[in-house]
Structure formats: C-alpha cells, structure tokens
Amino acid sequence: MSILSLLIAAVAPxxxxxxxxxxxDRYDPEPISFVLKLFFFGVLLVFPVMVLQRTLVQGLGxxxxxxxxxxxxxxxxxFxxxxxxxxxxKHTNFDEPYDGIVYAVAVSLGFATLENVLYAFLNDYDFTALLMRAxxxxxxxxxxGVMMGYHFGRAKFSSDRTSRHLAMAFWLPFFWHGVFDYxxxxxxxxxxWFMIPLMTFLWLRSLLKVKRANAKSPLRMATREERVKI
Incomplete structure (x- = not known):
C-alpha cells in the first residue's frame, strides 16, 4: 500500500x-467545531498515555x-x-443527554484514530489488518465512548445520583475495555469465537444507550408539546 492509501485506511474507520x-443526534446536533475539538484532544492523549503505559509495563510487568x-x-x-x-x-453546548455520547465518542475515536495510524506505520500493516482493527x-x-457519554448525560440531566453516574462514566468503560483486551x-x-459475541453484545448495548439518551432529550419533549399545540 502507498503511504496515502495506508493513512486513509487507518483514519477512515x-x-x-x-x-x-x-x-x-436527533434533536439538536452539536457544533462540529466542538466535536472536532474533542476529537483533537483525544488525538493528543495518545502521547502521554503511551509514556505512562511504558512506565507501567516496566513497573508492573x-x-x-x-x-x-x-x-x-x-x-x-x-484520561x-x-x-x-x-x-x-459543564459547557452550555452540553444541553441534552445524547450530547455526552457525541463528545465522549469524539474523544475516544480521536485517541483510537491516531493509535490506528501509529500501528499502521510502525507495524507495516496491510489493508486486511487495518480492516480487522476497524x-x-x-x-x-x-x-x-458510548458507555462513558451515556452516563455523563445521565449525571448532568438526572435530578439525583449525579455522583453515581459520573463514577459509572469511568468504571463501565474501564471494565469493558479491560475485558476486551484480556x-x-x-x-x-x-x-x-469470543470477540464476535463480545462485540455484538457491546454494539447492541450501545445502540440501546443511544436510543435511551435520545428519548430523554428535553428537546424531544418540547417538540412533542409543539405538535400537540398545533
């Protein structure tokens, strides 16, 4: 593969x-500039995380x-x-539960995209290998990212159990990421034989979270009220 083809194949997923x-995001799509900003922050995370992981390997095996x-x-x-x-x-653009999913997924995929690019160039991956990584x-x-963002949305827009959902926004992705790698x-x-059932479960779970987050949007309620008035 040419360098350009390899780069496109690594970034595209x-x-x-x-x-x-x-x-x-069915009711109020987020400003693309903010989504890209969070994506870029995810990209930047790769470098400090790599340094920390190298240190942890040396200390923990x-x-x-x-x-x-x-x-x-x-x-x-x-991170x-x-x-x-x-x-x-706490930003004003985070104004409905589904926004948490958009922003957390943006950070996660920024991280995953640069990680994918580095794997592609450092390990001389071919197209088939990159497809598997996708x-x-x-x-x-x-x-x-969907798990994390869903609970950030619940934390911000639920009247109670805010601390619990903020904790779950970290612990659930941490647990399932660990299960995935292990x-x-x-x-x-x-x-x-193990990854296909696991990924199927994670996708179905994520799509359910997407549906639930959209269903809890206050903008959905406002739209419904406007239809009733009409």
Whole structure:
C-alpha cells in the first residue's frame, strides 16, 4: 500500500464511526467545531498515555490481566473521562443527554484514530489488518465512548445520583475495555469465537444507550408539546 492509501485506511474507520454517532443526534446536533475539538484532544492523549503505559509495563510487568486492566484500560479510560469532564461537561453546548455520547465518542475515536495510524506505520500493516482493527480496537473505543457519554448525560440531566453516574462514566468503560483486551490476550488462536459475541453484545448495548439518551432529550419533549399545540 502507498503511504496515502495506508493513512486513509487507518483514519477512515474513526471518521466513519464518529459521523455515524454524530448523525444519531436527533434533536439538536452539536457544533462540529466542538466535536472536532474533542476529537483533537483525544488525538493528543495518545502521547502521554503511551509514556505512562511504558512506565507501567516496566513497573508492573506484562501479565495479560495486569496489562489489560491496569496498563491499557485504566490510563486510557481515565484520561478520556478527564477530558470530557473538564472540557465539555459543564459547557452550555452540553444541553441534552445524547450530547455526552457525541463528545465522549469524539474523544475516544480521536485517541483510537491516531493509535490506528501509529500501528499502521510502525507495524507495516496491510489493508486486511487495518480492516480487522476497524472492527475491533477502533470500534471498541467507540463502544466505550458510548458507555462513558451515556452516563455523563445521565449525571448532568438526572435530578439525583449525579455522583453515581459520573463514577459509572469511568468504571463501565474501564471494565469493558479491560475485558476486551484480556479476551484478545488469552484467546490469540481462537479469538474470533469470543470477540464476535463480545462485540455484538457491546454494539447492541450501545445502540440501546443511544436510543435511551435520545428519548430523554428535553428537546424531544418540547417538540412533542409543539405538535400537540398545533
């Protein structure tokens, strides 16, 4: 593959998934500039996370369970959570529950996209390998972003249990990211039998969260009231 073709193949899955979840915002799509801003922050996260992960490997070793949960999942999901909470959570543009999903997915896919590009160029990946990464790591990051964003939305717009949902916005992606990585580690020769059911479950769960977040939009209620008046 040429360098340009390799770059396009590495970037395309993240852009496509971000577009998909952006267009799922049924009532008040977010400013594209803000979505791209969060995507860019996700890209920038790759470098400090890589340094931290290298340090953790040296200190904790590379046992599959330790690497999956403490070295890989913990720093990646924590820094994504940190960015969403401190950059956008209290912003006025975050004005309905589904916005949490859009912004968290943007951060997650920014991270996944640069990670995919680095893997492609450092490991001389071909198109087939990049296609597999689109279905697994890149898609997985999107699913973890949906979980995180859904609970950020619940935290901001629920009248109670705010702290609980803020905690779940971190702990659920952390847990499932760890499960994802650990499954790949321990089933290298027969991973397809485990990853297909896991990814199917994560996708169905994410689509349900998307539907629920849209259903809780105050803008949906306003639209319904306007129709009743008409």
């Amino acid at each position: 993240g852009v496509a998934l971000l577009s998909y979840f952006y267009l799922k 590379d046992h599959p369970f330790v690497f999956s949960f403490l070295t890989s999942s913990l720093p990646e999901e924590f 994504k959570w940190f960015i969403v909470y401190f950059i956008i959570y 279905f697994l790591p890149v898609s997985g990051h999107a699913m973890f 499954t790949l580690f321990v089933s290298k020769n027969y991973w397809v």
